[in-house]
Amino acid sequence: MAHQYTKKLIQDTFIKMLNERPLKRITVKDLTIACDLNRNAFYYYYADIYELLSEIFRTELQAVIDEYNQTLSWEKSFMVATKLALNNKTALYHVYDSMQREELTSYIFNTSGNIMEKYVEHESEQLEALNQDKQLITSFYQCALTGMVLHWIETGMKEDPEQVIKRVGYLFDGNIQASLLRSSHSPRI
Template structure:
């Protein structure tokens, strides 16, 4: 129990620091002091800041997987998935401007994939769409959404992403189902094909 408490405290204080200053200015010593723990306590739980950052992204992804349910639209699911980013804009900006940019991009790509794979699979249940097409449609939207979110981070997050996502949803309404229906009429795809 104490181990989980300490790990939670370290993660929470790290995010607080990251919301205040760039990542390259944060040291394990400073983080330990912020948590009122010794440096060796930090190293008992984490090998380094890289492992801490990876765990933060992994846990946030787990939350997205747990919280997504069949009543959500992909737009609502994506906004829910982006909550961590929206709640920690400065921390995310600092990560984006650091050596951890690639980890942030992987996280965004993963949350986009979780949402779109679940949503497209759910929509496909009432169709005879080919499995490859279900994957292709989900992958297409995963790429589009993750690229949009990363571009939003890169341009200082000035616009409200909720409004943009909702607008995209309105513009694209029905296209996923329409694409799945088109798949039913296409010739069977017989080639080996890897996505991503």
């Protein structure tokens, strides 16, 4: 229990600090002072600041996966993913503008991929779609969603993601099912 508390304290304090200053200006020393911990406590859990950042992204990814498993809605899952960004815009930009941009891009790509993979699998349960087609459909939507999120970040996160996600869901409703149906009727190679 104390381990969970300490890790959460470190993560929450790190995000708070990231909302106040760029990633490159956050040191383990500053973080441990803010947490009222010694440096050994930090190093017990993390090798460095970047490992801490990676764990935060993994934790957020798991929250998105859990949301999908509860709702079976890619739209609701994606809204959970955007919640961290909206609640921590400055922190997000500090990561985006740092050398850790790749970590953020990877998080977005993995989140999109996990959501779409589960959605495509669920939608194809009653169909005999080809596995390679399911992978292709998943990859296509994963790349599209990733590109949309990166564009949203690059343009200042001005649009309400919930409205955009709902609109995309509305406009493309049925396309994945139609593609899976087409795959299930295609000649087997």
